[in-house]
Amino acid sequence: MQKKIKLQWKKLQGSSYNGSDIKEGEREVVVVAENVFKDFILGASIVSVLKDVSIKVKRGDFALLMGPSGCGKSTLLHIIYGLEEPTNGTVFVDKEDIWGHSKNWRAFFRNQYIGFIPQQAFWIKSLSVVENIAIPGFINGRSYRKSVERAHKTLEVVGMEKWARYRPFDLSGGQQQKIALARALLLNPKFIIADEPTGNLDQKSGVQLMELIKKFNQEYGITVLMVTHNPEQVSYATRVIKMVDGKIVLDVDDPNEISKMTNEF
Amino acid sequence: MNFNPFSKFIQKNKNRPKEKWKEVHMGMGFLMILYISLKNLKAGKIRSVLTIGGVALGIGVITFLLSMGFGVQKLIVEEVTKNNPLDIIDVSNGNLDSVIYLNEESIDKIKKIDGVGKVEKKVNVGGKIILGESQTDAVVFGVTEGFIELAKITYQSKENKFSNGENRAIISSRLSDLLGLKSVDETIGKKITYNIAVNQDISSKFSKDKKFENSETEIVGVVKSDAIVIYLPFEVVKNSFEVDLAQEGKVQINNMEKYGFAKQSLEQMGFVTESVNDLIKDIDSFFNTVRAILAVFGIIIMSISVMGMLNTLSISLLQRTKEIGILKALGTKRLDIFKMFILEAILISFIGGIIGFLGGYGIALLVNKVLIFFGQKVGVELYYFVYVPNYFSGLIAGFIFFLGVITGIMPATRASGIHALEALRYE
Numbered sequence: 001m002q003k004k005i006k007l008q009w010k011k012l013q014g015s016s017y018n019g020s021d022i023k024e025g026e027r028e029v030v031v032v033a034e035n036v037f038k039d040f041i042l043g044a045s046i047v048s049v050l051k052d053v054s055i056k057v058k059r060g061d062f063a064l065l066m067g068p069s070g071c072g073k074s075t076l077l078h079i080i081y082g083l084e085e086p087t088n089g090t091v092f093v094d095k096e097d098i099w100g101h102s103k104n105w106r107a108f109f110r111n112q113y114i115g116f117i118p119q120q121a122f123w124i125k126s127l128s129v130v131e132n133i134a135i136p137g138f139i140n141g142r143s144y145r146k147s148v149e150r151a152h153k154t155l156e157v158v159g160m161e162k163w164a165r166y167r168p169f170d171l172s173g174g175q176q177q178k179i180a181l182a183r184a185l186l187l188n189p190k191f192i193i194a195d196e197p198t199g200n201l202d203q204k205s206g207v208q209l210m211e212l213i214k215k216f217n218q219e220y221g222i223t224v225l226m227v228t229h230n231p232e233q234v235s236y237a238t239r240v241i242k243m244v245d246g247k248i249v250l251d252v253d254d255p256n257e258i259s260k261m262t263n264e265f
Numbered sequence: 266m267n268f269n270p271f272s273k274f275i276q277k278n279k280n281r282p283k284e285k286w287k288e289v290h291m292g293m294g295f296l297m298i299l300y301i302s303l304k305n306l307k308a309g310k311i312r313s314v315l316t317i318g319g320v321a322l323g324i325g326v327i328t329f330l331l332s333m334g335f336g337v338q339k340l341i342v343e344e345v346t347k348n349n350p351l352d353i354i355d356v357s358n359g360n361l362d363s364v365i366y367l368n369e370e371s372i373d374k375i376k377k378i379d380g381v382g383k384v385e386k387k388v389n390v391g392g393k394i395i396l397g398e399s400q401t402d403a404v405v406f407g408v409t410e411g412f413i414e415l416a417k418i419t420y421q422s423k424e425n426k427f428s429n430g431e432n433r434a435i436i437s438s439r440l441s442d443l444l445g446l447k448s449v450d451e452t453i454g455k456k457i458t459y460n461i462a463v464n465q466d467i468s469s470k471f472s473k474d475k476k477f478e479n480s481e482t483e484i485v486g487v488v489k490s491d492a493i494v495i496y497l498p499f500e501v502v503k504n505s506f507e508v509d510l511a512q513e514g515k516v517q518i519n520n521m522e523k524y525g526f527a528k529q530s531l532e533q534m535g536f537v538t539e540s541v542n543d544l545i546k547d548i549d550s551f552f553n554t555v556r557a558i559l560a561v562f563g564i565i566i567m568s569i570s571v572m573g574m575l576n577t578l579s580i581s582l583l584q585r586t587k588e589i590g591i592l593k594a595l596g597t598k599r600l601d602i603f604k605m606f607i608l609e610a611i612l613i614s615f616i617g618g619i620i621g622f623l624g625g626y627g628i629a630l631l632v633n634k635v636l637i638f639f640g641q642k643v644g645v646e647l648y649y650f651v652y653v654p655n656y657f658s659g660l661i662a663g664f665i666f667f668l669g670v671i672t673g674i675m676p677a678t679r680a681s682g683i684h685a686l687e688a689l690r691y692e
Contacts, residue, residue: 083594083686104598111596122591122689124301126308138297139597183595 030190030223031057031080036089038075038246049075050086051246061253062217062224062236067243073227074195076243080225081114081193082106094190111139115184115222117194121176123168130155130164133183140187147186154182158212174205181212185222192216194226198233210236235262293601302609309581313613316577320617320668321624323570324661327563328625328653334559336633336652338552342545348417349541354516354528356536365535366467366510375516378530380523385412386499386511392461394436394495396444403440403493405461407502407511415515418496420486421449427486428498435486435496443493455484459495463506470507477506570617571672578610578676589680590688603681610673611666618665626653 038050049072057063065073078084080091082098091098094113098106110116123132130151137147155161158178168176177197184192192213198206214236217224226233234240240258242250252258293301306313356375358365365371367386375384385408392405408416410429420427420435427435436444436452446452460478465471482497502508516531518524524542531538582589589602629651640647 078686081594107593107596107598109596110594116594118591118594118689122587122594124304124588124592125585126304127301135592136595138293138301139592139595139601141292141294143294144297144300 027058027060029056030059030094031055031063031225032090032092033076033080034090034092036076036079036091037087038072038079038084039087049246050079053089053243053246053248055241055248055251057223057225057239058253059223060217060221061239062214063226063239063241064233064237065225065227065241065243066229066231066234067249069229071243072246073243077193077195077225077227081116082110111136112187113190115181115186115189115192117177117180117184117192117197119196119199121168121180123176125167125169128164129160129166129168129171129179132168133179133186136183136186150186151182154185155179157185158182172205174201174208177201177205177209178212181209181216185216189222192222192224192226194224196227196229198228198230206230231261234258292598293604295604298601298604298608299612302605302612305581305585305609306612312577312580316573316613317617317620319570319573320614320665321621323563323567324618324621324665325625325628326566326621327559328622328661329629330559330562331556331657332626332629332651332653333633334552334555335654335657336629336650338548339652340648340650341548345544345548346541350415350417351540351542351545352518352521352524353415353540354518354524354531355513355539356516356531357513357539358536366512367514368469368510371534372514374534375514375531378527380518380520380527382517382519383411383415384514384516385409385415386514387412388467388499388502388508388511389513390461390463390467390502390506390508392459392495394440394444395458395460396446396455399443399445401440401443401493403436403459403495405459405502406494406496407499407508408496409499412499412515413496415517418488420488421453422486423453425454425483425485427496429500431498432482432501433485433498434482435488436484437488437490437492437494439491440493440495441487449487452484452487456481457484461506463508467510467512468507469509475506480505567668571668574610574613574668574672575675577613578606578672581609582606582676582680585680586683586688586691589683590685590691593683593685594689599681603677606677606680607670607673610677611669614665614669614672618661618668622658622661626651 033053033055036050036053037048040047040049053072053076055076065077067073075084079086080093080098082093085099090100093109096109098109101109124135127135130148133151133154134144134147137150138144152161152164155164158181160175160178160182163171163175163179168179171179177200180197181192184194194213197213198209201209210233213224213226216222237258238255239253240250240261241248241252252261356367358367367384372384372386375381387409388407390405390407392403394401394403410427413420413427413435418435422435425431425433427433434457436457438449441449441452444452444455444457446455459480459482460476461480463475463477465474468475482501488496499511516527518527528538528540592602593599633649633651637647637649
């Protein structure tokens with residue numbers, strides 16, 4: 001009941017969007033964040049990280065969230081991924097008001113529909129590379145055999161099959177991010193959410209990873225929402241959202257404008 | 266590029282209504298959680314071995330001590346009950362304030378008590394046994410065949426047996442030796458002479474003590490015993506020496522539920538009762554005290570093991586905080602994280618418990634065997650005294666499960682409650 005009241009309150013306070021008008025132009029709008037606020041309480045003070053942020057991402061977009069450190073882009077990403085609850089506002093992912101559901105529902109949704117690549121790859125140390133990739137399958141209740149079989153196929157796709165039996169920490173940063181991508185792809189997600197995946201990589205490894213992500217975006221229509229600091233990566237994007245101080249200052253999806261931005265770098 | 270390993274999966278999931286997510290999101294299977302828990306234990310080998318070793322040591326010490334305690338208790342009870350069945354109450358004519366004898370009248374009364382089966386009597390008088398030049402003092406028992414049976418007196422015999430109406434005797438092996446008879450074969454069939462002195466108390470026929478000399482009987486059986494005794498049929502003693510009152514008897518209870526009532530009724534009649542049950546109660550009470558002391562030692566040792574387990578699981582939780590974070594971020598349910606940690610604690614406890622139980626029992630058996638071996642060397646007869654009753658095995662199994670759950674609850678609750686992002690940021 002409290003949850004319902006909270007939701008109603010949020011809708012009244014922050015958002016006019018009800019999730020029904022999901023089409024915009026030719027492609028379907030699949031991620032909608034409306035009037036999102038996020039405050040953090042630090043001791044006696046309240047820090048506002050997101051200040052009335054609204055974005056829309058269409059199916060098949062390669063959306064880059066850019067901006068200086070501390071501008072709130074990772075926080076927005078975590079809110080869309082269902083890890084960080086907004087103070088106010090609504091978030092619809094694939095027509096689902098994700099903050100109107102239970103924790104377990106969000107856990108299921110993340111597992112089933114969203115592939116996640118963190119900045120620093122996190123692993124279960126006791127498991128091999130292929131077992132780590134199979135984790136989303138295990139979480140989903142699939143058998144060990146089926147999950148690992150699928151993990152092997154996914155490893156082939158990212159060109160890392162020969163490392164299957166290794167421990168993830170035995171691999172380089174670039175290799176680890178490739179297998180993090182493989183893990184994100186395991187359950188054939190509709191979305192990939194990536195939080196500065198190339199942040200800790202050298203340039204060559206970063207390019208390789210971006211090429212792979214782009215390939216899955218283009219060939220399988222997986223919608224990508226990625227946080228980055230690197231302006232060179234604008235060339236991969238179909239949408240660029242720029243944030244400064246908790247607000248959206250730029251939201252471009254015109255290829256010509258993006259091309260101009262690429263040339264600037 | 267010709268890749269799509271998930272085409273079947275895509276087709277299958279395309280039309281799946283999201284509302285039915287609960288049916289789909291089963292969470293991790295038990296075997297998967299077990300697998301990850303085992304892998305985690307294997308990954309921290311030294312830590313796991315030390316923790317499991319701590320539990321094994323605790324359970325091992327408890328099993329070692331208690332298996333010997335149970336064994337010694339069982340051995341004593343078996344020895345006590347070997348010739349004294351649990352359904353027999355010994356009655357005697359009691360104390361000086363209330364002297365009562367077993368006669369036809371009192372035996373009839375006893376038989377009418379609810380739950381009582383057979384009643385058999387025994388009288389004892391002092392006597393002298395003579396065989397040729399050899400003679401020795403002995404206790405002469407006048408008993409019925411039924412008494413021999415209830416007292417589980419086993420004797421070696423030939424064709425003639427001890428019988429109520431026949432003038433035949435059973436003597437102890439010690440008496441046989443004193444009479445100069447070298448073997449059972451030589452003893453059985455021998456005719457002996459005896460003199461007895463009958464106290465006036467055990468006869469209603471005379472008022473003074475009487476002596477009877479040069480009575481004869483045939484030995485038909487030898488009972489292995491160090492006591493110097495001879496058993497004659499009660500009828501013979503009664504007919505020959507006018508003894509008609511017995512000082513002692515054995516009352517068999519045919520319904521053990523009525524045991525207490527029968528015993529109480531006998532005591533109300535004025536008899537002093539004695540039963541192996543009373544002795545067993547005393548033995549049990551003693552061993553219960555011993556076990557309680559051992560249990561205290563065990564609890565102290567187990568407390569140390571529990572602290573070790575808690576320490577290991579807490580460190581494991583800290584070391585794996587990021588793992589918990591990524592598992593949660595990827596969609597693991599709180600309950601599955603909880604299960605993972607609790608299962609790890611149960612595994613530690615279970616593996617340690619099994620090793621400890623088998624080890625403790627094995628060492629106790631080994632100690633027992635070594636003692637028997639050295640006992641034989643120095644000519645002391647020792648027995649197997651290690652025993653674990655089934656209920657104790659069940660208790661140990663229950664205890665190690667309980668231990669696992671108790672020690673696992675705190676870290677499991679903490680792990681399942683950690684926020685995914687906080688866990689991922691943990692340093």
